[in-house]
Amino acid sequence: MKKCNISNATEHDIYHVTFKKSARTKLHFHTGSQMLIVTKGSGSLVYYKKTNNGISKFKISKTRTINLVSGDVVYIPPKILHTHGSVKKNAIFSHIAVNFYSKKNEKPRTIWYESDLRSNVMSKIP
Numbered sequence: 001m002k003k004c005n006i007s008n009a010t011e012h013d014i015y016h017v018t019f020k021k022s023a024r025t026k027l028h029f030h031t032g033s034q035m036l037i038v039t040k041g042s043g044s045l046v047y048y049k050k051t052n053n054g055i056s057k058f059k060i061s062k063t064r065t066i067n068l069v070s071g072d073v074v075y076i077p078p079k080i081l082h083t084h085g086s087v088k089k090n091a092i093f094s095h096i097a098v099n100f101y102s103k104k105n106e107k108p109r110t111i112w113y114e115s116d117l118r119s120n121v122m123s124k125i126p
Contacts, residue, residue: 011100011101012099013098013099013107014096014099015096015097015099016094017094017096018092018093018094019085019094020086020092021086021089022086022089023086024083025084026112026113026125027048027060027081027082027112027113027114027117027121028082028083028111028112029078029079029080029081029082029110029111030076030078030079030099030108030109030110030111031078031079031106031108031109031110031111032078032101033075033076033077033078033099033100034075034097034098034099034100034108035075035076035100036073036074036096036097036098037072037073037096037098038068038069038072038093038094038095039094040092040093040094041069041088041091041094042067042068042069042087042088042091043067043068043084043085043086043087043093044065044066045065045066045074045082045084046064046066046083046084046117047062047063047064047065047066047081048060048061048062048063048081049081050081054121055124056113056121056123056124057121057122057123060081060115060119060120060121061119068084068095081113083117112124112125113125
């Protein structure tokens with residue numbers, strides 16, 4: 001068996017997530033890396049970057065959109081702002097999310113934000 005070196009984590013958390021009717025996650029990042037394995041439907045992963053130095057209120061810009069279909073696997077590095085979810089109004093999109101522990105073997109955390117997903121982040125969600 002060949003080892004995949006996308007993460008040297010020895011621990012991870014796994015979730016199976018289903019999105020309905022164009023549902024998406026809120027803007028967020030993970031303290032450890034994440035891998036998505038698409039199990040049904042079509043969706044997208046959208047990367048963002050901060051365009052100023054605010055902590056809980058700041059500007060963002062979209063940097064990349066990756067279209068996803070059943071069978072796709074995508075790796076998201078730690079601390080990258082992103083969102084993912086369904087792209088079709090009447091179809092289900094689902095994926096398995098593997099959240100890897102950090103190099104210090106700390107349980108991964110997800111930091112969530114309220115945003116318009118265009119240019120403004122209004123607040124950090126506690």
